[in-house]
Amino acid sequence: MTAVEDPTSAVDLPAAKEVGQARRRKEDARLITGKTTWTDNMVLPGMLHLAVLRSPVAHGRITHLDVSAAKERPNVVAVYTGADFAEEQGSLPCAWPVTPEMVNPGHPSIAVEQVNHVGEAVAIVVARSRTAAADALEAIDVDYEPLPVVLDMEQAVQDGSPLVHDHTTSNTSYHFVFDAGDAGTGGDTEQAFADAEVTVSRRFVQQRLIPAFMEPRSVVVQPSGDSYTMWSATQIPHILRVMAAMVTGIPEHKLRVIAPDVGGGFGGKLQVNPEEILCLLIARRLGKPVKWTETRGESLMTAHHGRDQVQFIDVAADRDGTVRGLRVRLLADMGAYLRLITPGVPALGAFMFPGIYKFPAYRFECDGVFTNKVPTDAYRGAGRPEATFAIERIMDELAVELGMDPLELRRKNWINTEEFPFTTVAGLEYDSGDYHQATEQALELLGYDELRAEQKRRRESNDPVQLGIGFSTFTEMCGLAPSRVLGSLAFGAGGWEQASIRMLPTGKVEVVTGSTPHGQGHETAWSQIVADELGVPFEDVEVLHGDTAISSRGLDTYGSRSLVVGGTAVVKAAEKVVEKARVIAAHLLEANADDLEFTGGKFTVRGTPGAGVGIQEVALAIFAAHDYPEGIEPSIDAEATFDPENFSFPHGTHICAMEIDTETGFAKIRKYACVDDVGTIVNPLIVEGQVHGGLAQGIAQAMYEEAIYDAEGNLTTGSFVDYLVPAASDLPHFDTGNTVHVATSNPLGAKGVGEAGCIASTPAVVNAALDAVRHLGVTDIRMPLTPERVWRAIHAGGDGGDRAAQGSNAYGGARTTESGIQEAAQ
Amino acid sequence: MIPAPFAYARPTTVEEALQAIADGGEDVKVLAGGQSLIPVMRLRLAAPETLVDLTRVAELRGVREEGDELVIGAMTTHADVLTDPLLAQYGQLIVQATETVADRQVRRRGTFGGALAHADPAGDLPAVALALDAEFVLAGPGGRRTVPAAEFFVDYLTTTLEEGELLVEIRVPKLGEGWGVRYEKFNRVAQAWSIVAVAAAVRREDGRIAEARIGLTNMGPTPLRASATEAALVGVDVSMETVTAAAAQAAEGTSPSNDLNAQADYRQHLAQVLTRRAVAAAVGL
Numbered sequence A: 001m002t003a004v005e006d007p008t009s010a011v012d013l014p015a016a017k018e019v020g021q022a023r024r025r026k027e028d029a030r031l032i033t034g035k036t037t038w039t040d041n042m043v044l045p046g047m048l049h050l051a052v053l054r055s056p057v058a059h060g061r062i063t064h065l066d067v068s069a070a071k072e073r074p075n076v077v078a079v080y081t082g083a084d085f086a087e088e089q090g091s092l093p094c095a096w097p098v099t100p101e102m103v104n105p106g107h108p109s110i111a112v113e114q115v116n117h118v119g120e121a122v123a124i125v126v127a128r129s130r131t132a133a134a135d136a137l138e139a140i141d142v143d144y145e146p147l148p149v150v151l152d153m154e155q156a157v158q159d160g161s162p163l164v165h166d167h168t169t170s171n172t173s174y175h176f177v178f179d180a181g182d183a184g185t186g187g188d189t190e191q192a193f194a195d196a197e198v199t200v201s202r203r204f205v206q207q208r209l210i211p212a213f214m215e216p217r218s219v220v221v222q223p224s225g226d227s228y229t230m231w232s233a234t235q236i237p238h239i240l241r242v243m244a245a246m247v248t249g250i251p252e253h254k255l256r257v258i259a260p261d262v263g264g265g266f267g268g269k270l271q272v273n274p275e276e277i278l279c280l281l282i283a284r285r286l287g288k289p290v291k292w293t294e295t296r297g298e299s300l301m302t303a304h305h306g307r308d309q310v311q312f313i314d315v316a317a318d319r320d321g322t323v324r325g326l327r328v329r330l331l332a333d334m335g336a337y338l339r340l341i342t343p344g345v346p347a348l349g350a351f352m353f354p355g356i357y358k359f360p361a362y363r364f365e366c367d368g369v370f371t372n373k374v375p376t377d378a379y380r381g382a383g384r385p386e387a388t389f390a391i392e393r394i395m396d397e398l399a400v401e402l403g404m405d406p407l408e409l410r411r412k413n414w415i416n417t418e419e420f421p422f423t424t425v426a427g428l429e430y431d432s433g434d435y436h437q438a439t440e441q442a443l444e445l446l447g448y449d450e451l452r453a454e455q456k457r458r459r460e461s462n463d464p465v466q467l468g469i470g471f472s473t474f475t476e477m478c479g480l481a482p483s484r485v486l487g488s489l490a491f492g493a494g495g496w497e498q499a500s501i502r503m504l505p506t507g508k509v510e511v512v513t514g515s516t517p518h519g520q521g522h523e524t525a526w527s528q529i530v531a532d533e534l535g536v537p538f539e540d541v542e543v544l545h546g547d548t549a550i551s552s553r554g555l556d557t558y559g560s561r562s563l564v565v566g567g568t569a570v571v572k573a574a575e576k577v578v579e580k581a582r583v584i585a586a587h588l589l590e591a592n593a594d595d596l597e598f599t600g601g602k603f604t605v606r607g608t609p610g611a612g613v614g615i616q617e618v619a620l621a622i623f624a625a626h627d628y629p630e631g632i633e634p635s636i637d638a639e640a641t642f643d644p645e646n647f648s649f650p651h652g653t654h655i656c657a658m659e660i661d662t663e664t665g666f667a668k669i670r671k672y673a674c675v676d677d678v679g680t681i682v683n684p685l686i687v688e689g690q691v692h693g694g695l696a697q698g699i700a701q702a703m704y705e706e707a708i709y710d711a712e713g714n715l716t717t718g719s720f721v722d723y724l725v726p727a728a729s730d731l732p733h734f735d736t737g738n739t740v741h742v743a744t745s746n747p748l749g750a751k752g753v754g755e756a757g758c759i760a761s762t763p764a765v766v767n768a769a770l771d772a773v774r775h776l777g778v779t780d781i782r783m784p785l786t787p788e789r790v791w792r793a794i795h796a797g798g799d800g801g802d803r804a805a806q807g808s809n810a811y812g813g814a815r816t817t818e819s820g821i822q823e824a825a826q
Numbered sequence B: 001m002i003p004a005p006f007a008y009a010r011p012t013t014v015e016e017a018l019q020a021i022a023d024g025g026e027d028v029k030v031l032a033g034g035q036s037l038i039p040v041m042r043l044r045l046a047a048p049e050t051l052v053d054l055t056r057v058a059e060l061r062g063v064r065e066e067g068d069e070l071v072i073g074a075m076t077t078h079a080d081v082l083t084d085p086l087l088a089q090y091g092q093l094i095v096q097a098t099e100t101v102a103d104r105q106v107r108r109r110g111t112f113g114g115a116l117a118h119a120d121p122a123g124d125l126p127a128v129a130l131a132l133d134a135e136f137v138l139a140g141p142g143g144r145r146t147v148p149a150a151e152f153f154v155d156y157l158t159t160t161l162e163e164g165e166l167l168v169e170i171r172v173p174k175l176g177e178g179w180g181v182r183y184e185k186f187n188r189v190a191q192a193w194s195i196v197a198v199a200a201a202v203r204r205e206d207g208r209i210a211e212a213r214i215g216l217t218n219m220g221p222t223p224l225r226a227s228a229t230e231a232a233l234v235g236v237d238v239s240m241e242t243v244t245a246a247a248a249q250a251a252e253g254t255s256p257s258n259d260l261n262a263q264a265d266y267r268q269h270l271a272q273v274l275t276r277r278a279v280a281a282a283v284g285l
């Protein structure tokens, strides 16, 4: 769609605004056809290829490691082990020490003496081709002395548990507390519970998930003199540059990092990966360009995972449903090491557990726990889905306890629209919204009354297929983040974003953004913003990103921050361009700058019809620079850095209608409706796309995905045969809608939409499943809702239990044994 | 994810293929659609010395009629099966099961013979072949032999195919007048293997069930027949009660595995439910 001009109106009238148009994404053609540079497409003269030998044991000492035979294999250039880099590899960075006492055991890029999770790098072959490198891995001889494997967090925190790191004193990395009473944002939580008429306590399990981005990770490093260029399939080229420089000692100005087009990340590429460091170290040592591209198996096994929490949630309320207090205690699985923001993910969630409700008292505690598994870190939502799940699930449990309608309970406790801005018990100031309106609209979209009537009919006729309806009335904090707030949380960086705008002689516009896309559509949205701000055609705008030599400052893409923070920086830069151009336009028009109006890309003199000059003409004039005012620089280019003063708080109501086949346990979404308020919508098509993708991943957590380790610490869900990522055919049609309450912390009024669907949907799905079978005595079903779990919960009680962890029998994979279930059931 | 090096032969006749297998050295693997073999090679769970690719052996592809039987070439792809007019008329059970196999891309390449020779207990076609009492024609250096389905599937991923032998074609009875069929598959996502599935072919005569053939997918290391249910169905009136009662015996004699998708007791339960549904659908209830 393009801006529509009314043919009857005068030519001078401004075209319809670009912001708000459902533009097709301008980057998609090249992304979808692959006619672009993905990192693995890079071919450099003399380039060598790396293959990584990975530990098959979860915990052990390396007692013998002989790579001599591998070195003799054809086309092998070098083979390295941890000993070769022990002195120079340092530790992978952890940028978020959530407490001063946090224990960080250090994270070598390649194991030196000990391995702490399956998949940890143990040796690296460098060869002239990828296949030669892969073949030579088989010639490496390695023995391990096994150490006791620590997998279960609840066991790991007990006294006497074997340790993941024997130089630490316990498996607990940190104990993080937020107490609203201490913070002065709420009352005394213990008192609230002591005085409560009703309390409900639950233990929820956030299973481990795998981000499973489409493009596997890939790194290329090219040395040139004492400088290095790294291409990486990363979300964070800017952060990676600083961190890699600090880890390797390569001076920051001698390291350029490029994220070319990147095929998805979902937080999974918000990381400084061991292989990125190793590529740098090897390129430095050999003086040759090197490439490493992971296989899908390596990706699932070694790229960081997400979620993995055990949540103990208590809610206190009056009999009439008024909530009085909330208490949260978490065990958060760090995995074997602390990666970039591993410890911060659950801590970020701390502020979202109260959700949209007016809790007068709140206390949060979290233990970060080491286990012999791959580290966890950011995954779409990062802390907020966990919080939203817990609060939206416990609200349903409270409703059941009180015999109240779950929506009525929510209405009774949520923040009313006239109460914004509202400071929550967690100390956040929610900006705007209308929970009532979003809910009414979602109920309508769903066809709520009809479905409730059908549910009743199915109950009464004892239909084998039962129907349930589940709600999630959520909010989240996004637009990460006010730098001072990040500082107060001990995060290792700020949360600002930068943009610059370059006006080319032909009037075309280059926008440089520090927010690096990996599939979100920045190029389109930023072009729409700039087209409106500068009054230039959408097609005249090009967006540059992802290369630290082009976009020198930036903090990249995560936490639904790009539009809210990065987009605002673009607006601010554009405003500066207009102001600079105004002075020159005034000069050219021989008018006073204060008398100029700027609309539709044109400066005109107020009260003097006909006189005017376009901003694109100004660009040419200032390029020639033959005639411009004294005392100013001959340029209208500008840059801006924006640091938000608050987060923004998208919200919405998601409603899932779920059919459960009680004979088989099969759960099928009958209908899904959601109304999201993401503030100003720059591009409705992109917003809907983000919501759809988010829903797919949130529903996947509820129903399909689960990373499972067996008793020895092997990832049993190590391929897409066993780690079930749903396809379009497995998901329902989504009925989506919006309300718009603009954010107050940025001039666009945008709130961020990248994670909303993922954060909101999971509890709606589980609540719907429970609503379908609660009358059969079911009180909980553990995620994902596999048919077997649902069936067991209906027919045997409990939450459906563990899944047998001995692998799948498809694909000629591992066979299963009786011990598989016993071990899993322990 | 990169297979170990291997030698490659691409014969154009069964004769040449047998020769290539004989000449291929110690560890020769036949490549059909490669949809099961190549993933296993890429994971280096298999590292054959030689691959003998059958995709150019034209005589192995296609479906023909011989009297009361259909003869299906081993290299007939899943996609061929879905568009074949003879199968549409007489082989609906095979068609229905094939429709549930994987996705469009896999069905383009994967073959009927490859799926049977692979003998994955979670694969959909072995139980169908067993239910139909298919006959497997095998060619080896010493000539051809015919093996009934009940003897073809020996164990988990193991058939009676000897080293040096090829599966050439599969003979199945035409199911015409009076027969109703249903392949009832249970899986979590659309493109996955069966957790359990039931292949039912039932012949009705005068309101009664005259004959029932029921194959079970993934209820043991090989496909199985639900013999007790079959016996219980013969001669009964067609009603939900009789079908339900017979289906309750569907798990007798099965030994399903425990894995991520399901534990054994749940599979046995599913077998009963799915058998009831499959038979009911087959007889038009």
Ligand SMILES: Cc1cc2nc3c(=O)[nH]c(=O)nc-3n(C[C@H](O)[C@H](O)[C@H](O)COP(=O)(O)OP(=O)(O)OC[C@H]3O[C@@H](n4cnc5c(N)ncnc54)[C@H](O)[C@@H]3O)c2cc1C
Residues within 6 Å of the ligand: B029, B030, B031, B032, B033, B034, B035, B036, B037, B038, B054, B074, B075, B100, B101, B102, B103, B106, B109, B110, B111, B112, B113, B114, B115, B117, B118, B120, B122, B123, B124, B125, B161, B165, B166, B167, B168, B191, B192, B193, B194
């Ligand atoms: C993503 C995916 C999903 C799938 N989902 C399903 C599913 O839902 N249901 C299902 O049933 N299957 C499924 N499959 C497997 C698919 O049906 C395969 O096509 C089939 O199992 C093997 O057939 P193929 O022709 O590809 O055989 P290949 O992979 O080429 O061969 C398989 C084995 O059989 C041997 N072999 C092949 N042909 C002969 C012959 N003529 N004589 C002797 N030996 C032979 C080979 O040597 C090899 O050991 C799936 C596969 C994939 C990749």
